[in-house]
Amino acid sequence: MKATILHGVREIRVEERPDPVILAPTDAIVRVTAACVCGSDLWPYRGVRPIDAPQAMGHELVGVVEQVGAEVRSVKPGDFVISAFSFSDNTCQSCRAGFTSACDHSSFFGSKDAAGLDTPGAQGEIARIPLADGSLVVVPAPVDDALVPSLLALADVMSTGHHAAVSAGVGPESTVVVVGDGAVGLSGVLAAARLGAPRVIAMSRHADRAELARRFGATDVVAERGEDGVAAIRDLLGGELADSALECVGTEESMNQAIGAVRGGGRVGYVGVPAGGSRLPIGVLFSRNIMVGGGMAPARHYIPELLPDVLDGTIEPGLVFDLELPLEEAAEAYAAMDERRAIKSLLRP
Amino acid sequence: MKATILHGVREIRVEERPDPVILAPTDAIVRVTAACVCGSDLWPYRGVRPIDAPQAMGHELVGVVEQVGAEVRSVKPGDFVISAFSFSDNTCQSCRAGFTSACDHSSFFGSKDAAGLDTPGAQGEIARIPLADGSLVVVPAPVDDALVPSLLALADVMSTGHHAAVSAGVGPESTVVVVGDGAVGLSGVLAAARLGAPRVIAMSRHADRAELARRFGATDVVAERGEDGVAAIRDLLGGELADSALECVGTEESMNQAIGAVRGGGRVGYVGVPAGGSRLPIGVLFSRNIMVGGGMAPARHYIPELLPDVLDGTIEPGLVFDLELPLEEAAEAYAAMDERRAIKSLLRP
Structure with a gap:
């Protein structure tokens, strides 16, 4: 698959990487419909937060589930899902209190999950989502493509x-x-x-x-x-x-x-x-x-509350995307935000 | 009157000072029934917060109003009152929101009031209370002397x-x-x-x-x-x-x-x-x-809520006082707290 990799300061490349596969029975594999660039991605991009190795980028996506592990209960292949930008079990004390971003088993795109397994970034064609039940929210079908930016906005911003x-x-x-x-x-x-x-x-x-x-x-x-x-x-x-x-x-x-x-x-x-x-x-x-x-927003906790307002048009948070590019042009998506030519860039694999 | 003055590290003396008088039409003069030593009084006492001149001490008192300025409306001579440890107008935006300790015209015992006038400490025989309507709470008569420690506890702790x-x-x-x-x-x-x-x-x-x-x-x-x-x-x-x-x-x-x-x-x-x-x-x-x-507690805002529970015996916050001394022995009141021989010392002028 194609994935967005940061190699150094302001050095973004879209490269071939192995397709992610199920590694744990709580995983889901999601084909990405849309991803985007976050203001916080600019910290490593600008070198404010230095990286010591090539870094898979992105933590916001919506997409369609392709495969789930044996223990996944709440999502199934074919579901259109929003992933929270941080993964959570949604069962620990902090999660139950509504703070999924402070989950006892939290982990992030582009780094090791709570079990120590590598997780790709969200700015790619396919993603492995650990703790799928606790991290993904299903959008009721059919999903209007015009709503994709606003659904994607729920993932983080x-x-x-x-x-x-x-x-x-x-x-x-x-x-x-x-x-x-x-x-x-x-x-x-x-x-x-x-x-x-x-x-x-x-x-x-x-x-x-x-x-x-x-x-x-x-x-x-x-x-x-x-x-x-x-x-x-x-x-x-x-x-x-x-x-x-x-x-x-x-x-x-x-x-x-x-x-x-x-x-x-x-x-x-x-x-x-x-x-x-x-x-x-x-x-x-x-x-x-x-x-x-x-602090870090408990997106997994908030998405079910915000989603109905997106579906019925009460709010249109996707208006923050003023640039949409194919995934291959991720470098320009970053540059446009870095140079303040864009508020927020959406990427379509 | 007699007043408690800090002259240097661990150097407390009870000295004669001029009786406070009405300086502004919003003032009240209160004869102190009981005062006490606060943990925060130990910062300057121990030299953690150095003083550059002799300092009138204390910011907690209950007592009887002797005289009020021409503009004071809610307290009158003879009233038994609790003073909040900080003075407030109780009318500004922060006060109206319940944060009297962040009043636009806040001031403190032992320093200049909002009008720039000197205010004595609370560990003395008589106090001048600026902004009396916004700083004092009247306790309904008759006041049972056994309740004095718990009423005094409302002033701060x-x-x-x-x-x-x-x-x-x-x-x-x-x-x-x-x-x-x-x-x-x-x-x-x-x-x-x-x-x-x-x-x-x-x-x-x-x-x-x-x-x-x-x-x-x-x-x-x-x-x-x-x-x-x-x-x-x-x-x-x-x-x-x-x-x-x-x-x-x-x-x-x-x-x-x-x-x-x-x-x-x-x-x-x-x-x-x-x-x-x-x-x-x-x-x-x-x-x-x-x-x-x-942060600093908005005591003036809380006292009316807590007072009924003290009056009917639901709570007995005065139990924190495990040492009671005459005002003349203020030095021992401080030493006992400093050396952790007492939790909190009450002083009777």
Whole structure:
């Protein structure tokens, strides 16, 4: 099969690799309908997170099950499935509490699974999914091809935006600030609006992203950053601050922006990978009573809740994909995101 | 009046100071019935937080109002009052949201108030309370003297334990670990039990404190610390971890203990002053989805909720006081806590 491999800084190649096969009785083999590039894929791509060997890339896919192991119960060949970006048993204590991303047996695309077996990346033609019952969600047939981008968005980016909003306690009374106008930040706007927040302020300085933010439900857009950004928020809110902020970048600057955007006792939901340098300044959090929660989104837990809204058209998270390319052009899919020519790139094998 | 002054490391003196007087129309003058020594008073006492001038000490008191400024509406001379340990207007955005400790006009005993006026400490005969309507809570007359320790506990330590439990999301389904067996940790045990937690594990290696923890509602006591402590918790919970942990110390060790005690997606409520060195390790929190909240307790917000339970005897938080001395013996009150001969010292002017 063809698979996307990172060989070094900004060196993406689509290469032949052996077709994945069932290695454990809890596995499923999935033929990929669509995959995509994540903002977090850019950390190793840019060399911020160095790799020490060629790396199979990608952790988001939708596709059709081709084969399942003997112990798999909830998916069968022919099913159209969404894979959560992290694998989980969905039975351990953390999973039962709804935190499948903190599963006792979690593992990831492109590395060893919980049993120590190699797992390919998602940006390829075929994937082996460990713990298939706990990691895959079946989409009821027939699946409209026009919905594929939005279904794919549930694998990570929409679930991650939702996790930021849930972790920040967003509800029908919330005034929300969203820091980050990448695909996750935009998904956070959509999630906050979906949860009923009457006021959603997107921080963006790119016209196209600001436009999508408004389409997703942002009531206001603030272009300023830092203290000027906080002042602009106060201007919009009659001198007050937000109840909740969603941190969707992962840098120290974005975390401080989120913390500065909320009132005393406000809440920050953070989903930006802290590889970007974000820190939690305990002194400020303590004195201002700001609660912080978030991390890797439990996509497997959220997908069943979000899926009906995608199927009936209530939300269209797939709008974050503004570039679609054949798998063979994965290098361009990365370059376009790296150079901010695309918000998020979809790949079709 | 007599007042407790810190002159240097472990150098407490009770000295004559001018009687406080009304300085602003929102002030109240309160004659102190009882005050006490807080674990956080030990930071400057021990020199961990150095002082650069003699410091008026104490931030917890109950007493009788002697005089009020022209704009004070909710308290009057003769009222028996509890003062929150921090002053607040109780009208700003943070206060309205219930976070009076993060008030836009917050200030503290022993320093300048929001108007820049000096405020005495609480460990004295008379106190000036700025923003009296927003800082004081009236106890309905007549006040039974036997209740004074428990009423005084609401000023800080019980409200702080309650804040740890609330911030950790404790409820009737929660398995809770409490890190710290000082007065705040013990109050956290009482608060968790009061909120309905069916399983409360106190971490303590002092027999007297463990006994009080059990009296306050702890179902189990763990003496081990660090990884051994986590293993002991797993032993008690059939291999699992807690839903919530209360961090009531403020050191790096205690914070890591609390974080290690909870499952993926668990919650840590922290109220230990981070002067002790506690940090929030974002990498662990992110990957395990652990939510952290807390900080300075909004005592003014909590007292009206907790007061009825003290008045009707449902809770007896004043049991944390195991030493009562006349104000003149404040030096011994400090020394006894510093040397762990007392959990918490009460002072009677």
